[in-house]
Amino acid sequence: MRIECKSLAKNIREQAKREAKGKKLYLHNIVVGEDEASLVYAKSNLKLLRKMGFDGKIHHLEEDEKILLGLIDSLNEDERVHGIMVNFPLPKNIDAMKVRERILPIKDVDGINPLNYGKLLLGQEILVPNTPRAVIRILETITNLGGKDVLIINRTPVVGKPLSLLLLNRDATPTIAHSKTMNLEEKARNADIIVVAVGKPGFLREDMVKEGAIVIDVGINVVDGKIVGDADFENIEKKAYITPVPGGVGTVTNACLIENLVKAAKLQGVI
Ligand code: NAP
DSSP: OBOOOHHHHHHHHHHHHHHTTTOOOEEEEEEESSOHHHHHHHHHHHHHHHHTTOEEEEEEEOSOHHHHHHHHHHHHHOTTOOEEEEOSSOOTTSOHHHHHHHSOGGGBTTOOSHHHHHHHHTTOOSSOOHHHHHHHHHHHHHOOOTTOEEEEEOOSTTTHHHHHHHHHHTTOEEEEEOTTOSSHHHHHHHOSEEEEOOSOTTOBOGGGSOTTOEEEEOOOEEETTEEEOSBOHHHHTTTSEEOOSSSSHHHHHHHHHHHHHHHHHHHTTOO
16 A cells, blocks of 8 residues: 655645745755765755745855855854755765754754754754654654554664654654664564665565555665665555655655754744
């Protein structure tokens, strides 16, 4: 069974728009180096923002840490900027921790500043990374998370780690798996919910999923010019609930980013 995500994304966007109370909000998106995927993502976000009556700017920078940190400083100080997003992964010559620390926590719309992470660890969800938040929003529309066994196949700060904390806050029982995990297939077969974010097409097979389980496919891969996820959608769909790719987690993540922009503006006292 296919999990419909587009109407959820629309609801999140419309609610965010209502909460902005007519205030035009600006999101500045920073892409460093020649990362084509980040540029495509930033452009699609800008298009969505404009469609909603908000606006923003894409800063495409060369691979220079000083320039990047200087830009973040000026955006932090600029009252016309309500949200700052830096696209990861950053080039290796840039200290990612310095970048995370530099973004003003109340403008940190992708929740990457250590202060926002720390608050999440302590159970306070202020500005939380958008992809794991999108996963939670999808799950909450179709199930009650309390007591559920959730297998997350990903341990990165972008997806797996923050998602495990969001799940704990909702009384679920998360297990985090990664490339060194033993008996992954057995763990997957026992899970009520599987969140897969590995970046390998066809990674999650039908025989790894129990009947009636829920599969959230976070993966984004390009195969023969087409975007696909990490799961064997066609076969899993016959026995379990599963999100499509495209039109699944990514769509809801984009809506969650706008929701966080509005939240950030509230934290800044402009709404
Ligand atoms: P990443 O940094 O490459 O992390 C991949 C994760 O998968 C790591 O934790 C890795 O384990 C694990 N893994 C790799 N091979 C494995 C295996 N054979 N068995 C078990 N675990 C394995 O990627 P990422 O940035 O977190 O993103 C993951 C995927 O999600 C990508 O396809 C990306 O495009 C997509 N994504 C989608 C969205 C969205 O909004 N839809 C947002 C972000 C990312 P180790 O830690 O041991 O290496």
